[in-house]
Amino acid sequence: MRQRDILRHTLRRLRQEAGLTSTQVVRTLICSPSKLTRLETGENAVVETADVMALCEIYRASPEKRALLLGYAAVTKTKKDWWQSPEYRPAIAPTFKAYLGLEATAAAVCNYEGEFVPGLLQTEDYVRTIHRRAHERLSADEIDRLVTVRMTRQEVLHREAAPLKFAAVINEAVLRRRVGGPDVMRAQIEHLAEVAELPSVRVQVIPFKVGAHPGMNGAFTLFRLGDAESIAYQENLGGASVTRKRADVGLYEEAFNDLQILAVGPQESLGMIREAIKEH
Incomplete structure (x- = not known):
């Protein structure tokens, strides 16, 4: 919605x-x-x-x-730099502003996630549960702001003019790991199934039976900009890194292409998602 x-x-x-x-x-x-x-x-x-x-x-x-x-x-004002407004600035780390700028202006985004549902496809309760666990020292108000930022980002998928083309590959573990209890998880997987059917969204799942795969080094995101330029982004506990170097970006592009080949197709992936709903 x-x-x-x-x-x-x-x-x-x-x-x-x-x-x-x-x-x-x-x-x-x-x-x-x-x-x-x-x-x-x-x-x-x-x-x-x-x-x-x-x-x-x-x-x-x-x-x-x-x-x-x-x-x-x-x-609703469709400002590409909404995160610069006073109500959002306290919740956004300086390093993440670059990510939001890329996300708002990219023509397409490719994202591999091995631990949780991609941020652009998360529900409010799922987001809140993750932030409460990952940021235990933050106050309730600070958590609220983080949740608001996450939900606001998702507008890029629903823009009237040129919605973001989003391709996601997720590990099967994302569907199985119960985040926030059965009700929260069931609602999240139902939402994932709904969004996966948007014309501009492609979701694929890597089944456990595939075994080792190129995404085991960690989650990453590729932003495809104009003039065939791409930027790679990776985040971990130590911080975040952005690279434009053609050789480095090429490694991420190759890894994502391999992941798409190893993953089951969108329709079979949707079937796996719907089966996971029953489990929760």
């Missing part, structure tokens, strides 16, 4: 949970009934953050929910 759709659904649900009618909200917000209708139906192509803040105040939404909805509203 696109961020704009989540925004309209959530705003309507918050109003209903607050026990307020549209008329009551309009009187408090001092706006026309049609404006609230457009916000709740998604007719507005751009949603102003001030409107979202006002509605969250009326509905007494939690800080977590407010941060998430403000992030979604920011996405």
Whole structure:
């Protein structure tokens, strides 16, 4: 589901949970009934953050929910540098800004993951579980900001003009490892199956039976930019590295091509994903 759709659904649900009618909200917000209708139906192509803040105040939404909805509203403005805004900067490490810039401007992204679902395909609960485990020293507010950043990134897959072409290869272990309990994991795998059917998304799974493969050295991402240029990105506990060197990038490109060959095709992979749903 696109961020704009989540925004309209959530705003309507918050109003209903607050026990307020549209008329009551309009009187408090001092706006026309049609404006609230457009916000709740998604007719507005751009949603102003001030409107979202006002509605969250009326509905007494939690800080977590407010941060998430403000992030979604920011996405509707289709700013490629959304992460530079004040609400996001505290949650983004300087080294990761380069990654976000590449992701926002790339024509295509290739990603191998051996431990978890690729970030662009994660659900909110799955993201939150990972961050709570990986960043145990962070406060709840800091975790909320990290989650908001992750969810906002996913808009690149749903752009009206030229959605990002995303090819992912994942280890079968990603489907089996239970992150956040059965409910969280089942919802995540269901979401993965749904997104895998987008025209611009290709997901393949490497079965355990393949044995050793080129991805065993760790996860990596390839950004394909204009003029046939590619950039490779790799991240671990010690930090992140970005390389443009043709020889180094070529090694990652060769590894990803090999992984795609070793993995089962998209349709068979979708079958494996759907089987995993039953297991959770």
